[in-house]
Amino acid sequence: MSDPTSMNSAVQVYKRFVPDPLRAAAANTLPDGMRRSVKRSLAQTLRRREARLHQRALRRVRRAGLGRSERRTEAPDGRIGHVHTGLTTDLARRFDHDLVTRALDSAGICWFAVPALDDRRICLAVEQRDKGAVRRVLRALLEEHTGYVTSVSPAQPDNPGEPGSHVKAWKHYAKARVIRLAWLRTEPTENLWTGDDQGIEIEFWTRNTNLPTERLIGPRPNRVQRAVPSDAPGVEIGFDRLCGYSDTDAELEPTVTLETFDVVRLDELDFPVDAVVLFEHATPWGEELLRAALRSLHQYAPWTRVIHVLARTEPPAWLSDAEGIDVVRARPGAEAQLHRLPGLAPHFLLLRPGAVVGRPIRPFDYFMPGGAARPRRGRWTAEESIAPWARAAFSATGRAVAHGYAGGPQPHRVETLARLAEKGTPLPEAPDGQRAAIVPGTHPLDGVAHHFGQLNTLADPSGEASVTLHAALPGLPVQLRRLLARRDTQQIQLTGLGTDAALAGGGTEAVVGFLHRYFPVPSPFEVPSPFEHGPEAPSAPAVSSRKAVRQR
Structure with a gap:
């Protein structure tokens, strides 16, 4: 996406609010310098407005207490990573989900989970009309808890060194139908990294009013259906119903999806292993x-x-x-x-x-x-x-x-x-x-x-x-x-x-x-050693990755 406070955005606003006849008359009667001055003044107004909205979103994110980790570190490729004691790939996935959903909730943006074709990642859907608000709150989130954003559909060349808090990282956002947020996470020894192969994908769904029943249309196929009623009720669903790599413990915090998506997947097993x-x-x-x-x-x-x-x-x-x-x-x-x-x-x-x-x-x-x-x-x-x-x-x-x-x-x-x-x-x-x-x-x-x-x-x-x-x-x-x-x-x-x-x-x-x-992360089946890294793990999600199973 181009910078919404740039001259290019000012030109778009100028064309939108000034009728064609008036623009033609101004082009013939006003000097070029005066027209450029008007557009420059408009760009400054947009820049100040965007700065105010960004600070407001940042305050919401900070009040929600999002994005806490033990410390930050530098990944092998030079990007910023976050250290969490006891990290697992499943806990990292849940942590990313909680970050994004709580940020969207803080801005009053409605969302629901979608069973994406690639179930390595959790996919969330928001309406296209909320796209501007989504960008502001997510950019604030990525400033508070450093992460990275990329356009998935249409696919754009990644810019892995540019944090998502920078405006430049969002240059493809205007045309994006699906974006991906990723945070690099590691445990204290920094031998195990998660991030690029997981992340949270956000789809922008559009409303279709051509039929008697208003529908939401997805930007890409998923494992169930691409069009759903706009008034479909929401239901809670376990992570394992969306991602086959997740823990099946029913006591873990669920996510929310639409009732029409709560169907059995072709690759879903109904027996324990x-x-x-x-x-x-x-x-x-x-x-x-x-x-x-x-x-x-x-x-x-x-x-x-x-x-x-x-x-x-x-x-x-x-x-x-x-x-x-x-x-x-x-x-x-x-x-x-x-x-x-x-x-x-x-x-x-x-x-x-x-x-x-x-x-x-x-x-x-x-x-x-x-x-x-x-x-x-x-x-x-x-x-x-x-x-x-x-x-x-x-x-x-x-x-x-x-x-x-x-x-x-x-x-x-x-x-x-x-x-x-x-x-x-x-x-x-x-x-x-x-x-x-x-x-x-x-x-x-x-x-x-x-x-x-x-x-x-x-x-x-x-x-x-x-x-x-x-x-x-x-x-x-x-x-x-x-x-x-x-x-x-x-x-x-x-x-x-x-x-x-x-x-x-x-x-x-x-x-x-x-x-x-x-395998640097100890399992719950090992007696804790006084030499293990970190006596406590406050930054990992407050969930256990093991189920409460009665001993024989």
Whole structure:
């Protein structure tokens, strides 16, 4: 948007209020200098008016107490970021939503949430007639709590170094139908950043009075409908109904949408999903693998109902008994009997030592709406085709295996494991992936269960970003730095931490250091350490990312 106080805006106002005949007469009778003086005086009047309106909006924002953080810091790209202890991607999303909605409320602007096609971001709708007031209050908000604005539709070249409090950052606003507000947020170690991949998008809806029923028309498609009655009632709706990456806790603060948008999404699951984490190595690096698995679920899969820790050895002392976690001592071979685990949900993710979630995930990424699991296809080699698990899968189904399965978190169903147990198919002995000299292939349980599930409509294998690394790999530091810089891998499997080559060559130490940087935020399942950053977290949203689950 051009500066509303500029000469160009003054010219537009001049043309709007001075009739054409009068402008023509003035052009013939008045000197050019006098006409320029009139327009310059008008521009000064607009500038003073805009300054007054901006200060008024800024006072509203400050009275509402918006935009508080522990401190500000400089992001790697030079922009301004905000530090919050205990930050997670879900809490950052809720914090941004609360900032924008409270700012709009302070200015008396009506809004409602929209189920956008890209559910990584929360989308809000306001009427086109409120566009001027929206710009003023949001610019005041971005001045009080430094953030950034860009035009999404039509897309414009980003200006990432220009804070949203500057008039220059809004130069495309006049033509924008959708804008995005983003705040860069990080935790005290500044290893985890959120912002550009999230943010709040604001759509400007227009009124259509051509039909007997007045309607609001959206500027772009969404997951439900683009036109809604203007008098549709508003209803409260949970974040998880708009964003599949959010916590499903019903006690968390909801948002507001129109009744016509409160419909079930195609990718919305109506069943809970648990997680099972295996702890098998009573070593420092084994504990770090367990810690990383819990932190990855807390950070990137807050919708998990209960986390079951199956410990084949004494659980570490730092593991707490918080709500939402269940620690069970297990004997060798218990992994094949997970369907008998008391309290386990019919659908669950299985994380073996070294398996972590690398980016925000949805339940839909691992399970179909009908309940079918979605395991990840892996490499298929000559060794895999003659592996014991491939023969066991053929014995259980009578059908040959055509592909392997990747490591990392594994989606499983209790029904699949129970039906396999009824068939009595013996499973080959599984190698210890953390003491194997090379990257292990498909795990026998995963291979047999997923192949059986695929042939019985209980699983639908797919392909997603997945990486498996061995701690003795010569180029391991480069691979770890790449994962840390990009953070675009959905699931990661780290192996070989207990091998002599990894321990002697520094690979184990490199992996542990990588996990500390990749998952710097402690989970609620760890006993607080006096050495953790910040004894309190006043700047994060006053909500918990875990649900109150009754302990067994």
